[in-house]
Amino acid sequence: MSSETIVTAIFLITAIVAAGVLASQVLPAVFSVSGTFSSSSHNMEVRIRSDITIVNTFANTSRYAQVWLRNTGDERIPTSDLDSTIIFVGAPGDFETVQKNDLSEDGWTYDIIGNGNNYLDPGEMLHVTAFSDKLPASPGDDVTFQIVLPNGVKRSEEFTVS
Numbered sequence: 001m002s003s004e005t006i007v008t009a010i011f012l013i014t015a016i017v018a019a020g021v022l023a024s025q026v027l028p029a030v031f032s033v034s035g036t037f038s039s040s041s042h043n044m045e046v047r048i049r050s051d052i053t054i055v056n057t058f059a060n061t062s063r064y065a066q067v068w069l070r071n072t073g074d075e076r077i078p079t080s081d082l083d084s085t086i087i088f089v090g091a092p093g094d095f096e097t098v099q100k101n102d103l104s105e106d107g108w109t110y111d112i113i114g115n116g117n118n119y120l121d122p123g124e125m126l127h128v129t130a131f132s133d134k135l136p137a138s139p140g141d142d143v144t145f146q147i148v149l150p151n152g153v154k155r156s157e158e159f160t161v162s
Helices: 002-049 079-083
Strands: 052-059 064-071 086-091 094-098 107-113 125-131 142-148 154-160
Touching: 052 142, 052 154, 064 142, 079 107, 086 125
Parallel strands: none
Antiparallel strands: 052 064, 064 125, 086 094, 086 142, 107 125, 142 154
């Protein structure tokens, strides 16, 4: 009878130690995974709530394209995100990525038409001017323009040179 008590006690101690080891190994992994899911869901929410719409376009024979966009989403877009936005411009099938600069070479710049608080607030307009040697210079030629925000929201438009 005392041998049964000793065996039961050993099994009980082993079970408690095993549960402690398991908890010390599993709980940190669970917390890590839940943090990843939380971060991913926040990023997805920001992307879903962000939206832009191309409102108007214009290109001239001097290889300049102008595009007006409106923030139609619920999220404010900070100028830091606009500064790292990617723009593709040129002829369909022959376009390039242009960098944000002062237009002294192939590139683009922007102005926010709104209250000037370093955000593109919902409802405000973004005026983008892009220059590229890839832009067609003859009236009637097609131009392709695509903007990609850092959170993955993208819009594109095809229009003609005036």
